[in-house]
Amino acid sequence: MENDTILDLFSQTQIKQSERKAPLVIGTGATDTALSGPKVKYQKNGLKKKMLRRETKYIVIHCSATRPSQDIDATTIDNWHRARGFFKIGYAFVIKRDGTRETGRGIDEVMASNKGFNNVSVSICLIGGVTENDIKIAENNFTEEQLKSLDELLEELVEKYTSAHIIGHNQISIKDCPSFDVQSYLKGKSFSEKGDDISRDASPTKSITSEDEKKF
C-alpha cells in the first residue's frame, strides 16, 4: 500500500511537471530567451523540492539539541536549516515542549537529517535534549507531553510504514542525538515490534541522493 501511495504521488508530481512545461512547448512560439532563465530554474527547484522516497526503512528520532527553556518550533528549525542551505526544514515532524506536533517537510519526501539514509527514512525532532547550562551536554529532558505525542506519532507511522524500524539518530551516526536510548524506550510499547536493533543491516544507501543530502 505504501509503495502504491508513493508511486501515485510520484506520478502526480510527474503530471504536474509536464503540465507546467506544456505552455512552453505548445505555446505561442515565444523565443527561448523570453521563457528560459528563471522559469527553467523554478522547474528544476520544483522537482527537487518534491523529491519523494521510494521506500521507508527507518523512522528516525532526533532532538533539536536546544535548552529545555527554549520553546522553539518547526518554523525556527526551518529558518535554521534554510540558513544552512537546505530547501526547508530537514525533518518531517517536530514535537514542541508542550507536546504539540508540527509538520515539517512532506512525510514522503527525501529527508535532510539522516546522512546516508535520507532517501529511506522519515524524521521526527523532539525539541530539547541538552542541559540548560551547557548545550554541549546531552540530557534526556523531554516532557511527558512530548513523549505522549511521540508515542501517538510513532503508532501512526508504524501503521503507515509497516516494515520500518524505529531508531535514534545515534544508531546511524556518531552523535548523542536524540539524547536517550530509543531501543530501551521502545521496550514494552505496543507499536514497537517493528523497532529493533538495526546494526545487522544498517549501511548508508548510496543509490539516490538529493541536493539536501549532499549539503547535510
Ligand SMILES: [Zn+2]
Ligand atoms: Zn539528530
